[in-house]
Amino acid sequence: MKLIGSLTSPYVRKIRVALLEKNLPFEFVVDSPWETSTHVPDFNPLGKVPALVTDDGETLFDSNIIAEYIELMTELKAASPNAASGLQLFPNDRLAALRVRQLVMLADGIGDAGVNIFLENRRPADKQYTEWIERQTGKITRGLDALERHASAGSRLGSDKLNLADVAAGCMLLWLDLRLASLNWREGHPxxxxxxxxxxxxPSFQQTTPPL
Ligand SMILES: N[C@@H](CCC(=O)N[C@@H](CS)C(=O)NCC(=O)O)C(=O)O
Structure with missing residues (x-):
């Protein structure tokens, strides 16, 4: 398996952490979609990372499709001897799994709003659209409060065992530290x-810490 992505993207990190937690070997090809020399559009017509090339040569994109794929592959392998054991991304119960997916989308949505603010902040000051930044900030504020309610209901998000929602939230929140530290998301979210x-x-998070 070959994972294509940048070192800082929270969506890419979500998949790197999931693969490490599952003990699945993969080759990591560093490619930033923002560089002019990028090959990302060859793997994903949308020009976004992560993209995954499977051992069968199929190309998959969107982190959540990739997460579904690697979960499916480990389920199939679990039926065979010497299967790699590790993190189960979704609980067995289908309704509980739906709730985990909902929380993954919430964490991703916080990341999407954060990326929008980050990109807007890079434009010249007189071209920045303040209302747009405020709208994105509202999504992050409400999203953090919703995640906090779930986190305070148990030691994990949406399930008593580590799952993809924990990983997604961890990657998004650590990305906020990196790119939007002024939001100070920890305040009011113990x-x-x-x-x-x-x-x-x-170790999976330590091994994927983005460079400064
Ligand atoms: N929903 C996508 C989001 C991926 C995404 O937005 N990736 C960003 C990097 S953080 C990207 O590649 N942006 C390049 C672009 O939008 O052209 C996923 O979960 O994979």
Whole structure:
């Protein structure tokens, strides 16, 4: 398997962490879609990372499709001897799994709004659209409060076992530290802070820390 992505993208990190937690070997090809020399559009017509090239040569994109694929592959392998064991991304119960997927989308939505602000902030000051930034900030604020309610209901998000929602939230929130530190997301979110601190101590997160 070959994963194409940048070192800073929270969506790419979500998949790198999931693969490491599952003990699945993969080749990581560093490619930033913002560079003029990028090959990302060859793998994803939308020009976004992550993209995955499977051992069968199929190309998949969008982090959540890739997550579904690697979960499916490990389920199939689990039926065979010597299967790699590791993190189960979604609970077995289908309704519980739906709730985990909902929380993944919430974490991703916070990331999408954060990326929109980050890009807007890079435009010349007189060309920045303040109302747009405020709209995106509202999504992040409400999203963080919703995640906090879930995190404070248990030690994990949406399930009592580590799952893809924890990983997605951890990657998004650590990305906010990197790109939008002034949002100070930890303030008023003690359960999320505790969750992210525990996640950040895991080898899978330590091995995927973005360069400064
Ligand atoms: N929904 C997508 C989002 C991916 C995404 O937005 N990736 C950003 C990097 S953080 C990107 O590649 N942006 C390039 C672009 O929008 O042209 C996923 O989960 O894979």
């Amino acid at each position: 359960a999320l802070t505790s969750l992210v601190d525990r996640l950040a101590a895991r």
